[in-house]
Amino acid sequence: MKTLIQSIRLTLVLTALLCIIYPVFISFASKLSKGKGGGETISVNGKVVGYAAIGQKFDQPKYFWSRPSAVGYNAAGSAGSNKGPSNPDYLKEVSNRIDTLLKYNPGIKRSDIPADLVTASGSGLDPDISPDAARVQVKRVAAIRKLDEQKVAALVKSHTEEPMFGPAKVNVLKLNVALDELR
Structure with a gap:
């Protein structure tokens, strides 16, 4: 008792x-916190265009592309694909992503493509890419927007975050919003 x-x-x-x-x-x-508990929002002209911590799909050539998502960037269904690196479907998916990158970025070689541009994150909602993944896309974005390549590269560098722990990263939404504001 x-x-x-x-x-x-x-x-x-x-x-x-x-x-x-x-x-x-x-x-x-x-x-x-920054977002008062609701998450940090990114606004353009007073209109919220997204959350800084949730990845969004950018696949137009004039923008920097996001990391692929296994859940279609649906925050309600956050998850990885659960396909192993030897799964034929997964390998075909990654190969298709590589082919698309090579098609839209003709100046790069297959070996230059960072893994985070062709593989989804564990959550499927990663808002960041590596600085290398952003730099690989600079030439395409600059050419399509008729901007100086150095100016676009400087924009990438200014949006590269160096956390105290972990690798450097570039928030794709913040970078693309800044890109739209470039003149």
């Missing part, structure tokens, strides 16, 4: 702590 009472007390204490106190604390702490 003593053990049962201790178990009930522990359950009540942990329920209060983990189901009430902790969520309330996190909710208040989130209000101090």
Whole structure:
């Protein structure tokens, strides 16, 4: 009986702590973040065009392309493809992505293509690409928009984030919004 009472007390204490106190604390702490707990939104002319932390599909040649998504960029269905690197369907999909990149970026070689431009992330919603993935696309974007290549390369460099931990990254939505503002 003593053990049962201790178990009930522990359950009540942990329920209060983990189901009430902790969520309330996190909710208040989130209000101090950039997006006030709703996520950082990116706006153009007062209209929200997306969230900084959720990948979006960019496949027009005049834009920097996003990392592929196994879920069609649907945040409600965040997931990877669960296809292994030896799966024939997966290999065909990656090969098709490589062919598309080579078609729209004729100046690059197959070996120059970074993996993050042809493989989906584990969540399927990665908003970032590597700086190499952005640099590979500079020539195409500059040519289509009739912009100086150095100016577009400088834009990529200015949008490259160097986190304290982990690799450098470029947020595709932020980069494309800045690209549209370039003159």
